[in-house]
Amino acid sequence: MKTVQTIQSFDQIKLLADARRMEILRLLMAAPATLTILARTLKQSPAWVRHHILALESAELIEVSELRKTGKVTEKFYRAKAAAFLLQEVVLPKSKKQSIIFSGSHDLALEEIAEHLNKHVTLLSMPVGSLDGLVNLRQGLCQISGAHILDATGEYNTPTVRHLFPDRNVELVTLAYRTQGLMVASGNPKGIKKIFDLASENVKFINRNSGSGTRIWFDNELKKLKLDPAQIPGYDQSVKTHSEAAQAVFTKTADVALGLQAAAKQHELDFIPLFEERYDLILPRENEEVLSPLLDYLQTSAFRSSLGRLVGYNPTHSGEQIAV
16 A cells, blocks of 8 residues: 555444444344344334434445345345445454554645555545544544644644543644645746635635634634635635645646645645644544554654655654643
8 A cells, every 4th residue: 555545435434433323234244134133133123223224325335135025014125235344344444454544634644654554554544624533533433633723822733632532631743844825726827825815706716624724724814814705716615635625726626725835746736835834643542552653653764754855844843742
């Protein structure tokens, strides 16, 4: 594996946070079954089972495999779909090589980390944004998260982590400081120089998803500038990663996006720097042992050297622990 393996089925995983649905899905992975069979096995009513069956069907994790008629009664036999078996490998990986599930803000350095650690672990990534990643960590849907949430106090990540984990012993480790700014086409044909320039009829913007650290920064900046989001064409259109944002500008789907300097460089875009941010990894301390290969690697000169090759990444504080 040369890059991070990205999980595209976040909504399915979130649905399976309900242990009852997970149990039903496991039973249907083993063999097809009817509502009656499932109700008897789980010692629940058929109506209770039907409620969860409908949710699993809507997520395309199960399907009707057979209609069987017994006398005047026709029963549906349900079975797990292929997507469920793929999801099982994500949620319950079974291999000699340790799997680590990351959920949080998209970061280009994770690809380098995944390549280096490939012999020891498989790094699976759910790029859902900083805030949703921390929520997933809280719910136990991943072992480690990544965030760059700027608080009203001007501090990154720690206030948000304290708020979400008041009863948990968590650790913050700085991955890097990163430069973000406006990504525009080569030559900057629209002459974009600052945030105010986005409020122009002939400029199309592509936004980041709600809950991402980039979106949180941008929305706060609009408030400071007293700029109405409705004035920005494309504000309601969003993508989940810096790479997708850069690709939208590269393919001329958008004229400008807010994102990492490294992503702009990879897509041969011009870049107007706006701010530097601290990007941290967040993990419960009980996960330290399973994450030790990753945490140890952050302390090495080899990692800092590779990180320094990413334009706009500052490795000076990489591996430092932040007090929560």
